[in-house]
Amino acid sequence: MKIRRAIGGWSIVAGLYFVALLWADSKTGVLRRLPELAPMLPVLVAATLTSIALRFARWQWLLRRAGHRVPVGHSLLAYVAGFAFTATPGKVGELLRVRYLVTAGVPASRVVSAFVYERLFDLTAVLLVALPVAAEFQVFGVAASFVAIVFGLVGGLAVSRRLGLRAVVALRRLGLMRLARIVRAAMAGLHDIRLWATLPDTALSLGVGVAAWLVTAWSFAYLVGALHIDTALSPLALLALFPVAMLAGAASMLPGGLGSTEAILIALLTFSGAAPAPASLAAVGIRLATLWLATVMGMAAFGWLEWRRARA
Template identity: 35%
Template sequence: MRGSLTSTGLPFARNGRGFLKQAETVAVVTAALFAAGAALAGILLGMDEFLALLGRLSPWLIGGMLALSLVNYGLRAWRWHLFGRKLGVEVPFGRTVLYYAAGFALTTTPGKLGELLRLWLLERGHGYPYQRTTPLFIGDRVGDANAILLLCLAGLGAFGGHVWVTAGALLLVGAGTLLLLKPRLLARPLLLAYGVVGRWPRLFAGVRTSLRHTARFFTPRLYLAALLLGTAGWLAECLAFHMVLEALGAAVSFQQAVFVFAFSMLVGAASMLPGGLGSTEAVMVGLLAAIGVEIHTAVAAAVVIRATTLWFAVGLGLAALPVALGRARRVAVARG
């Protein structure tokens, strides 16, 4: 067999069970830190008023917000499946969704290990080498960045003061996308880098091959489909954010809510903090305060939307992870 699930596939995982335990530990610790931060904010702002605001949120509203998060996850998993088919990764759609959901278990770990976990499941369970599937990681990141930037542009009219920051991010992501469209532009820098380092020829060759495969995602038809799926997915979470702001009594238009949510996600991703923890919430509260939302309302909205998006995803991932490990193991055994 090409590899077993008990072999090292990720930097800190010696076996599936140990890996699951470590993922749970990381999730619990980071969730505790998030809860402690929310509690501290409530104490500083007045716990009674903070809890009274949260009491305005009906179970139906929370359920609707969670449903919109599921729409986001489902559409992005569909995009990942389309990318996989373009690479010749023949995995059933249901299995793709399971692996994609399992990756959310590691959302709050450094280094985007959730995306690496998805590739690990494809490699250990189905025999697809990392060199072949790495473009899935790149395409997913670029797809999210393009979709979120598009939403920032759609809501920019409500926040004219952030034109230059948004324009800078657009240029940066646009330049990165262009380089992926034309991997030959990166060929010479890679050769120069290898000439300087003089080591790891397989690594540099693998990077060049992965970039070449990633360019296959950017055909007009597939790129447009991926952009529509990603944008619709993130727009669903923008809608959930607007719903909670309305329920809390904040006079915020849908366009403003779209920009606040999308721009906060953009800054959180750029911060390189696990899950954008701290940076996303701070920007979200700051932008809401800038348009006249009372600070305790802004904090409550940030806490709720992050609980129903980020932390809901982590919980879903932890539930899916043992199932995904078991399914991948059975497929690997069947493959012999």
Template identity: 30%
Template sequence: MIKNLHQKVIISVLVCTLVLAFLAIYADLEKLVLSLKNFKWIFLIPVLTLSLLNYIFRFFRWEFYLRKLGIKISTTKSFLIFISGLTMSITPGKFGETLKSYLLKITDNVQISRSSPIVFVERLTDFIALVILALYGSFYFNYGKEIIAGVGFIIIGGIFIISKKGNFYLVFERIRKIIGDKFATKINTAYNSTVELIDLRVLIPSVLISTASWFFECLGFYIVIRSYSIDLSLNLATFIYSFSTLAGAISMLPGGLGFTEGSMSGLLIFNKIPKNTAVAITIIIRFATLWFAVALGLIALYIFQKKIVNFKK
């Protein structure tokens, strides 16, 4: 998995370059460059700090899940594994963050089938958090509420179906003979871990953590907008960021590339922000969130390989 990582990063960088090229043509390259120059770059410090707070809160959630599943590793190792997983923010729906399960396997021999449901439930709570953040704005501004509410109902319905053990084992026993005991055992382990993590006593606090963590990035987006002296409310900025991020995640494109940028720029333009400024804001916030996360992940993964894996050898 680690050996193929550089290929995934290169592909995502190429896709990002194409997206940027399209945005630059759309916004008029000369005007876009001028807008980027006009950005007060001192504001990048609080924006990156808020992105870091997002990752720290999500790390708390990761630790919470590990403890619930009885997986005990040192906080330092856990933190390195979690941050390394940010490298896979550029994968469809971020599900490539199962890299974390792979790292747990090679260092502590934790079954991938046991820990990988954490990544699934992380994405689930991220979706719920983004729906919560976007839903208020969608009703307030009367835009996109049907789409957001529909996504919310699908998620809730999915949780309800998954939590019904009787239905699962009814199907499970029928396919056990087809797939064999070895694979059946792994599926059963993964299912039991998932059910533990979507229990309401675990789900509710983790959704609260997720909502707070994603609001930090919404706040960072608001700061970037305000740096251009644009009078846009925090409510509207939160809606635009969460809705665009949700659209990118639903698209299942690597890192939501294309859909997130298009939605974000489009909504800013819809709110009477010049297209060159709207595209500049989009580029800056994506650098400060998505690509900042990937960069931190690569650094953490390098440290992990040098310090943890080599030490284990």
């Protein structure tokens, strides 16, 4: 795995994001208003940590159900390290988990399977939490279609390897290289997904996914209220706003939904009556407290694990 290239890619993406923030600041003054977020940060950070803790508990459950008893400390570091390159093209984060869990006796294909299984239930959970806004803005059909396509693609790949290879070739011809890499990586571990095709595993995975995303969705609703942003949205619809934006970000195929998620959040808030400046501050604030906080945590875990590997 080319770590230096991944770090270089992350640096470029982070730099471009900062340039975009400078441009947004010239229009809305969003950077100058960032200190306004300080009183809300403890709540936002706590919500993000709670969401990550819930998802890690599910991850550890899946590994144990597959017969792997990885020490909690090492497993947590490997899991969090997977967030280090979320904002980088490709699935480097998941490759990092493979890098550190293989040494603990977990086959690479099993790590990929657990990742795909986890993402499927996260996607379903986000759709369920997003229902109020998706229905109100009449985009439920689009959101549900995206989720159905992902499930259909994964199911087809699990059943037929030849179908998966054809899908990779077709995506490459269309120029969708990132999606082609995702499909190819998914093919490596789809066979093991059947290990968790039980009622307890599916119920727990979906329940934890919904709980984790509800916490994150609530944190954005809290931020909007704390910034005194007036909208015509009901409390339930406001709770569903961030999940809708996350679905749009995932559908855009941009790394971490960078830019697209923020744009959708700002558009939905302004369409609902909010002024552009506070809407931009809320969008940037929630991304700093979720995506970028997780990225910093991932980098710290990655650095620690690499230091331990070097010593060993």
